Amino acid sequence: MTDPIADMLTRIRNAVRAKHARVDVPASTLKSEIARILQDEGYISGYTTVEAPAAGGRSRAKQLRLFLKYGPRGEHVITGIERISRPGRRVYYNCSSVKPVLGGLGISILTTSRGVMTGREAAKSGVGGEVLCNVW
Numbered sequence: 001m002t003d004p005i006a007d008m009l010t011r012i013r014n015a016v017r018a019k020h021a022r023v024d025v026p027a028s029t030l031k032s033e034i035a036r037i038l039q040d041e042g043y044i045s046g047y048t049t050v051e052a053p054a055a056g057g058r059s060r061a062k063q064l065r066l067f068l069k070y071g072p073r074g075e076h077v078i079t080g081i082e083r084i085s086r087p088g089r090r091v092y093y094n095c096s097s098v099k100p101v102l103g104g105l106g107i108s109i110l111t112t113s114r115g116v117m118t119g120r121e122a123a124k125s126g127v128g129g130e131v132l133c134n135v136w
Helices: 004-017 029-040 119-125
Strands: 022-026 044-052 061-068 081-083 107-112 115-118 129-135
Touching: 004 022, 004 029, 004 061, 004 081, 004 129, 029 044, 029 061, 029 107, 029 115, 029 129, 107 119, 115 119
Parallel strands: none
Antiparallel strands: 022 061, 044 061, 081 129, 107 115, 107 129
């Protein structure tokens, strides 16, 4: 797999459209940080790390289980999620060029020298970084 972050975002997008209660993605530290931000911003209700059985009797693989969130009448909380910086085309923002997503209704997730944070937090902290994705 060349872009595991895009795979995670696609799994979330597909699970939301199919109205699943949860979705499992292969775990990594960066994906855990993205899930933490999604939970802090209210896009998912929670996440946890579980061990899933691996094929062929190998050791168990760690999975990140995201619990998706929906409105009172079943409407999507995550209406859109898109990958911005890809392995073939990296996109960087400095602290003054972080743009609001959907007029401030969405968030952008950046990886900075101070860790993974939202665009608003990065602008407030005065740091820039690579834009991973936008969520609205």
